[in-house]
Structure formats: C-alpha cells, structure tokens
Amino acid sequence: MATGAKGCKELFSEVIETGLCALCGACTGTCPYLVYYKGKIALLDNCALLKGQCYEYCPRTYIGMDAISQQVFGVPYSEEELGTTKEVLMARSTDANMRKKVQYGGAVTTLLSLALAEGFIDGAVLARTSDDKIPSPFLAQSADEVLQCTGSSYMACPVLGRYNQIPKDNGNKLGIVAMPCQALAVAKMKKDPPENRASIGNVKLVIGLFCTWALSPDKFHQFLKEKLDLSKVKKFDIPPPPANRFDIYTTSGKISLPLDEIRQFIMPTCAYCLDMTSEFADISVGSVEGIEDWNTVIIRTDIGADLVEMAKRKGKLQIDKLPSANLTHLKEASLLKKKRALNEIIKKSGDKNNLLYVGLSPRLADKLLA
C-alpha cells in the first residue's frame, strides 16, 4: 500500500473517520482548511487538491519504516525492541529545584534549555498546558519558556501544527518534543521535505517521549473539569505499574483516580500504535520504573549523543546506568506494544497482510506476529 496521490478527502476517510487520528497536528497549521479544535480535526472547506501534504505526513497513512529509518539513522528499521539505539541510560537534572516542577528527572527540560543556551536550537516546539490544564502547541524560545512547558497532561496535543505555522522563510534552528506519532510524522517529513513550510532541515533535534497511550483532550478535560478545580492542579502523573492509578497533585494535596476510570478517554488510535519509545527521535525520554525523580534516556543519533554528553560535561545532567532489570522490562513493554498493536491492526483491517499504515518488512511483521 503506497501513499500515492491522496488528499484531505482520503485523510478523512482513511484516518479521521476511522478513529486512527492521533491529533499529532501534522496536517494542521499551514492548511487553511484543516483546523484542530477541541480534540478533533475539522475540515473548514472543500479542498479540491488531489494530493495533499496533510495526507502525506500523517503518521497514520502509509509509512515505509525502512525508508524513514534509512533517512533518520542511515540504516533500515531496527528489529530491536527499542528501535535504533546507541545507548540506554538513566538521567536526571542536577537542579533539585527544577526537579520539583518537572515530571520525573527533568531530562527533557534540561536538554532543551541547554540546546537553547548553546545555540544548538533557537526554539523548541512542544506542548504547553494552560492554567486550566488544556494543552496547546507552543514555540518556546528561551529556557524560561521551556520551563513553562514542564509536566505532562497525558492528553494528545497537535504540537506539529505549531511547526507548520512557522513562516517558510524563517531559518531558525528548531527542536521538537514529540510523542511517538509525532516523531514518526517528523521522520516522514525528513524523508520527503514538505513544501511551503519552514525547512524540515531546520529541525535539529527531536526529543521523543515514551508513550503507552494518550488521552482524548476534550473529553478527558471535560471529565476532569467536572471533578475538580483545574486551576489548583500542579501536576498529573501515572506512576509505573503496578500502581494502576492516575495521580493528580493539587495545591491541597494528591488525588488518585483508578486508572481504569480514565481508560475510557484513551484515544482509539493508540491501540494501533507500535511505538512506545519514540523510535524516530534523536533522544527518547521516559520514566524509570521504581526509581522516582529519574528519567530513562535512549540515545539514538549522534546529535542526541552529543547533547547528552554536553549536558553531562556541563554538569546539567546526572547520568547513571539503567539497571538491567529496568532495561529488560522496558524492552518487554515496548515489544508487547508492537505485538498488541499489530494484532489490533489486523483485527481492524480484517486481513493479516493488510497492516494499514505500517510498512514493515514481511519478515519483521511475521516475527512480531509470531
């Protein structure tokens, strides 16, 4: 199944109307017709173009995994559980104050701030959560602005729309903090650079986040709003298994909800996602099971390695070895997501040879489905 010449009509029929849309934002921001609003992509008018970049860069339309891997890493798509890796380690910010505000070890915030400070990038596209806890895309251009974006809302956010909005003549170097689906879309863009947007070559750094699933922003926000005063919320957290809780830290203490209560808000598309660790990022960051205040960090590219090395050298990040049990468990979880997703995809397509958007080599597909 090749992408071919398809446009927004097919984007709707194949992705949005089938519940595959991940709200990554890749189709928004530049097109006047495709607009994100309250958890949905709306089509404001008929676009008569037969071929659209909306369809082309969607992470839920056909992806030749080998081809994009070749583009990003110079090798075909890795058969390893965690994708292409250089090193997997554990890190945390050396700034104890900052660690109080961030999700786990503050690795993302630290790396972005450093990249900005060193002129490695001029800005970073990421999700910022408003006072009433609605995440929206944001272009941070200073360490202060990066700090405004700490913490996860666990809700999908069309971050790539913000990249698409950058004027095409803007030469600023960019970083992107991406969910796995967003890292995929960026990889697709790197493979076939978009037209009429800021050059994808300007994207110097992709920091990927681990993701098991994301929550549907509008519905989940409505649910939370009915439960509590969102302006009092300081942080959300889903502690690693077996906690099975969704923790809400508020100014007046912690509220825990059973995870099962919020599962109904999981985006349907997440069931069809193979990627837990943002395999197409330069650096992927997540939590560490059982070790609070630290991040798991997967270095995948030279750029990623250089940045982590610099952070270590400048004393911004404290680095440690990831315990082998954690690594094993991470790999198991990552593999499990791939297997589950492939099975769900086949269930949806009704044909074991039709993997919808996933362009895997038959060998790897068979291996994962075995």
Add this chain to the structure above:
Amino acid sequence: MANIDKDAPGTSQLLIGNEAIARGALEAGIGFAAAYPGTPSSEILGSLAQVAKEMGIYAEWSVNEKVAMEAAAGASFAGIRALASMKQNGINVVSDFLANLVMSGIGKGGLVLVSCDDPSAISSSNEQDTRTIAKWLDIPLVEPGDFQETKDMTRWLFDLAEELGTLCMLRSVTRIAHARGNVKLGELPKKQRKAYFDQIHDLKSVMPTTFMPIPSPLRHSFLHMKMDKARGKFEGSAFNRYVGPNKADLLIITCGSCWLYSQDAVKALKLEDRVGILKLGTLWPLPEKFIREHLGKSEKLLFVEEIDPFLERGVMEMVANLPLSSPRPIFYGKRSGHVNAYGELNPDLVIKAISNILGLTYQPRDIEYRKKAEAFAKSNVPERSMTFCAGCPHRATFWAIKNALKLDGRGGVVTGDIGCYSMALGPAGFFQVRTMHCMGAGAGVANGLGKLGQFGFDQPVLAVVGDSTFYHATIPALINGIYNQSKFILVILDNNATAMTGFQPHPGTGMTAMGEPTKVVSMEALCRSLGAHVEVCDPFNLKDITATLLNMMAEGGGAKVAIMRRQCELVRAKKDKPPYKVHVDPEKCIGEACGCDRLCTRIFLCPGLIWDKKTGKSKIDEIICTGCGVCVDVCPQGAIIKEAA
C-alpha cells in the same frame, strides 16, 4: 428623484410609477403616509418623505407593514387622508388588521392601500398576486395601466374611499412601479385638513364613535352594500375601455402592464382590425355590465394578466350567471395553457398566445440575427455573480459562521429569511443559510429546531436576521425562544440600514424617514431586557466572532443573541475613505503552488479579489476593493497586506 411636489398644473413630468402614485396622493390632499420598504414599492414613501416637510404632510417608515397600515388607519379615523404602501409580502403581514378594518370601515379621511406586486419575484421571495385579497376582503381594487393613470387613479381613489367609507386598494407591478413615463400634473391642494377624532358622529349624535368589526354579520352586509355602490361607479369609469373592431376574431381582456404588452403584441402582429382589447382599470368588484357589453365582440376571449387568473375567473363566474340563451365564449388564458400561469408576461408571450389561438405564424426576426444580437449584447456585460458587495460585513459574518459550525462539528443549522443575507443560501455566504421564507421566519423556525433535544437533536441552531428585520418581525420569536427555552442563537446582522431596499432608516438608525434625528431603539438593550445572553461583536474581527459563536453554541440554556455590528459598506463608502489600502505581495502569494488551492477567489469570493491568470497569483481589484482588510486574515500565506490608507 423627480419633483413630485412641482406646483405646475398641466405640465408634464417624467415620473416612475411609484412617484406617480406619490404625486397622486399629494394631489388628493394626503396628510399621512406610512410604509415598510420593499421592492418594488419603496419609492412611494421614499419620494413622499422627501417632500413631506414642505408639503406639510407626515411620512414615516414604520417598523412593519401592519403598523404602517394601522397608523394610516389612525390618521383616517381622525379625518386625515392617509396612504399605506407595501410590496406583496407586506399584504400578508397586514392582512389580519385588514380583515377587521374592512368591517369597522375607515374614518372621515380617505384611506388607500397600495400593493406593489413582483411578478417573477425579481426582488422577492415569491410572486404572490395580491389582487385576490381585494376579493377576499370585499374592497374596491384598481390597477393602473400607464403612468398617467397611475397618478390619476391614486388621486381618485381617495375620493372613492371617503365616499364609500371603505378602504380602497391600488395594485401595481414592478414594470409600472419602476418604469418611467410622462405624467400631466394636476392641482396640489392648498390647505390641509385639521385632524380630529370625532367622539360622536352617528346620525342622532348620541352614540360614541367606534371603529370595530362587530357585530360582524351586520357590518358584513354593510360592506356588501358599499361594494355594490363601488360596482355602480366602476361601470362608468374611464379607467375601463375598449379599443378594437366591433366584431373581432379575438377579444383580449387585460389590465395593468399587461395592457401595454397586449397593445404591443396586436400592433406587432398588425391585427388591429381583428383583435380587440378590453382594458380594465377597476378590477374588483368587476364592472359586470360594462364587460357584458363587450363580451359579444368575439366568441374567443384571451385573458392577459400576470400571476393568477384573477380576471379570467371573475369573467367566468360572470358568464356562468348569464342567461342560458347567451352566447358562450371560449376562454383562453392560464387555464387553457395559452398564457403562463406563473412569472412575468411580455409582448413576445402575448404574441405567442394570439398566434396560437388564431393559427398564425409570427417570426419577429430571423433566428440567426437574434442569436448574434444576444451574443453581442452578452459580450458587453461583465460576468458577475450574485454576491455580497466588496467589504460587506455579512461576508465576514458568514465566514465565521461557516468556520464555527465546522469546528463545532455537530452539523449546525442556519435558518434565515429575507434580506441581503439571503444570498448566504449560495456561494456568497458559503451556502450557510438553509431555510428562507418570510421576514423573521428564520428565528421562528429556529424556535422549533431548538426544542428538539428530547428527540436526540444536538445540532446547534443559528437564526440569521437583518437589523431591520429584527425590529420588523423577529422580536416575538426571540421572546418565545427565551420564554420557552429554545436552544438557538439569534445572529443579528446589524449593518445599520435597510440595505436591500435602499438604506431606509429603521428604529436602530436614529433617523426618521423625514430626516429628523430620533431616539435609537437599542437592540442589545431590548434583548438584554428580555433576559437574553447578548454579545455585540465586530464581524471584521473573524477570530473573535468565531470564538464567540463557538462559546455560545457550547453553552446551554435558551435563546441567545449575537449582534454582528458593522455599517453597510455602501453606506460607509459614501461618507468615508477606505480604511486600508490592500495589496497582494506577489512574493508571499505562492499562487497555484499554495495548498489553499485559491481560497481567496475560489471560496472567500470577495469581488475585490481576482485571480490573475497570467501570473497564476491572486491580486486586488483596486477599483472594487473597498479596503476592509478582512481578506488579510483569510489568506493562509499572509500574502495579503493592508496598510492604513
């Protein structure tokens, strides 16, 4: 406008039909005129209002036709001659009052109702024939066939109304109302009457004066007596006449502008010796004796009249009552299919009907010539679509409505009615409006849609209405929506003018028909006093109004009001220079390479934007662009630049 107040009896003036009506009313000594604007009737009150002060009369644009008629009746009750004019739709608005007024009778001041019909609905939502209401109401009805008659009939009708003590009606059509002809002026009265509501006026001077429709059967019988009297007067009226041979192959019975078409047709066919024309000016009650005298002229009758077979049916009823021994003519007309039972007529259609009946072949000119002439004429006419003017605030409002409904994603429905904004049924308003009936109907229909929640209805409902229409016919629907908690948003497109009919003032404008400043009836204060959540917005601020509409759609509760306020561009442009100078930066416009696929000229469709086929890019038509700057926020590339002018 022409000098309808020229005091030069015996001289001729070139007047449009509506001005001739106004002049006739002035010559009749009218003191009071009221109307609601509506094409093709608007120039009647418009021209009277212009001369009202110097002529010592009073003229007003009333809030609607019903109030106009009632106000005019009030003047009549106090002895002042009064006129109410309206288009055909207005007759429906006023009909409830009329049905009672004919029973109560008018006052000492002659009272005349003018209805201007619009065959083919050139400027209307329908082509209703209002002649039938005269029959329904039992009131005398006349219809002029030329401009002189238009003036003379109007003048005479006031005398008739006073003499009979009943409302009299003059029907006109677009081609009389808006065409122009010579009118020989009569005398203007030198003195106005004193207005006085005579408290006791019955014969024995004991009963208080009352105007009421009851006791109805008794008053109904009085009304019939008045009609008998009217018929008697009509029998000898000079407005009815026959021209043609004593024995004709065909007798045309016609009225109004169709009389002109009939004369043209007979002349073109050179059938003056074979076809006679019976022209009627007094249409109801029919002058039966007069008609009967001419029926024997031919055994074939052709009825040439627009819209409904009013005369055709009337004469049929008459003939049915003739003695059995009388000759039975053959009826040709709408019933037989010889004349269209819809739309305007013209000399060609009459020629076709006559030729058909008399078995003639008529070819005015060879077909090739005709094709060439048409093609040549078309080549001189620039292509224009039916759209909002450049800079029209409605385009911006409908752009925001479209986007808000799409973003909301629940399939919101827009109901509408009559006004410039009716164009939003089509591409000008991005096909947003889905219902269009009479004035205020959008809000009424929204009341129903907004109460369907219990049946699973979750689509947002927006009712669009113009500012003038808001005052005219929407307020009860809004009250109903608030009181009965119907979930809809009333979007008032407030451009501070009755724009479609020629910028007549309304209660929101602060100006009277006679040019006097007056108190503005604030629509937002009114709506808020009803308890509605009201937002007042500037439609040129696309982002804000989209957000406002989205928020209002997301809210619960009953009817809400969003006022989109910005002056009609045609009014603004008369007073002020364009606010911006707008141009397309050819560097930024990426033309056909843009993913928007010509959004500016394919979807937004402001006539001020044109697609330059040579460069494959957008550009501004500097002649048409009014510098509103809205398109700046529509171009996805930011290629449209506005600079303070």
